[in-house]
Amino acid sequence: MWDAFITFMINILLYIYNLVGQNFGLAIILFTILVRLLMYPLTARQVKSSKAMQDLQKSKKWQDIQKKYKDDKEKLAQKQMEVYQEMGISPFGSCLPLLLQFPIIIGLYQAIIRTLAVTPVQLVNLSKHINDGAQLIPINSQFLWMELSEPERLQIFGIGVPILAILVVITSYIQTKMVSTSAPGDDGGQGAQMSQAMSLYMPFFMGYLALTFASGLALYFIATNLTTIAQYVILGQADFKNLIPNFSSS
């Protein structure tokens, strides 16, 4: 089942690669955008659900319940569930779309890495997934100054600068900050701290991966980050204030 899914993804990637004049860098970018666009309904649903949850928590009715039953946790939970049902909101409503997106994202990543077959074993493995693309082998993995199967460095005055890794850190930071939401009352608690820590560590972790592994992976990270940012902007959920640490509400 998973293999069939990867085969499907690889063949679409190769189709795009052929369509854009056998430019694998462009194919990665377009393929990532395409997959993200196809996942847009899930993303929109996730965002909508998060927003509804936030609005609910800001509402007078919700605040009144908190005050009224603050000393009776069981009753409070029961009332909260009633409000959830009344408003048609599931407290985990934003998790399901997120869960559905993960296999697609992993599949997208694996399709890119498997297609960048540069050694005999990798090519033997890739051949299992290619239906009708032998003519496209070997994949042209040169893109701009990059060899997509290798870690990227741009030589500037004799120094190898990891441009892509830097872009991955920047776009990951922007993406994490812009799309992070905070709930009312979540003011410096464990969740907020974790969120804060994640928004700092994740970009560097992604940057480390981009620095160390094939630059095709870094290109995919950047395309993913930029597409996600664009989707949140379109949905009106991007919070530019969060980019500046002092104004961060989390």
Place this chain on the structure above:
Amino acid sequence: MTTIEKETIHMKKYLILILVILTLSITASACSGRRLTASGWPGLNTDQDTAYLAAGQHVYAVNLENGTLRWKYPPEADNDVTFFGAPGLTDDGQLIVTSYNSNIYSLDPDTGNENWSYTEAEERFISGSLVTSQGIFTGSADHNLYALDFQGNQLWPPFETQEQIWALPNTTGDCDCVYLASMDHHLYVINIDDGSLRWQTEDLGGPIVSKPTLSENNTVFVSTFANEILAIDPDEHDVLWRFETKDWAWASPVPDGDQVYASDLSGTFYALNQETGELEWQIQPGGRIVSAPLITEEMIYFGTDEGSFILTSKDGTIQRNQTLEGKLYTSPVHAGDLILVAPTDNESLLIAYGEDGVKRWDFSPSE
């Protein structure tokens, strides 16, 4: 904010964190796209008493009598240096090995000491070297064929093709030429004296990654990823016949007697009429076939990526089908009365069988 509410928010954040870590773990663990990940299969050659095995971070010299290690090169592993091309032996007593770090090394076959290295190539060497009395010839993933003398100096400027070269070049004793197959779909015939192009084929329809082979009557055979085995007349420069396979034809076709034996990635092994290309028989024992068969006087030996080591008679009757742990990507090699098999993903790097198929010894790198 209530405890339940906070717990809900925290649970969602934990869930997101776990999913992100899980995703990154899965993706990072699958980062096989890293350039220096060694993912070839062992290259094997022998002289009278030693097997030379290029297998990852070392080249091993193994005593053919009992499977013990004579030496390994380099003594200490280097993550940036891996060897997979079949080592070549020169008449003046050098062992030539190629590396994924784009270098060619000359070693002393008795001690494993390095004589010289050639470091001018820009990309990895997938195959080993063709060694003739005139020099050392090696194709690189940087699209070039390199020709060296026995001191490691260039004989002539690199011969450039349009794509990567993974195939071992070949020659015949009397042509004074090198047959070179490239992933650019062409077979080139190059003058061995000066590296000039003598002639080249038309586009053969697909990438070629294995050695072109030659029959006694001077027909050239190639396998292509366009699911074809081709016979080419090197005098008239014509394609004599084409045989359609079920999948990519990776392994070199091997001419023997009136037949040529070929295979493809569907795992089908074919015996074709050498003159006409007509199918005489085929078997499909299970698993994909990427290596050329070993043909002895009586029998045919080949392996599959499901670990099947097949011994068949020349009429296609399977005499023995032995399953080994791992994958058999490397062609079996005949050494005296032994058949040597170098499996991939097996604890043993080298296994020696008698011609009857009975195991004599095996070699593990820890020895």
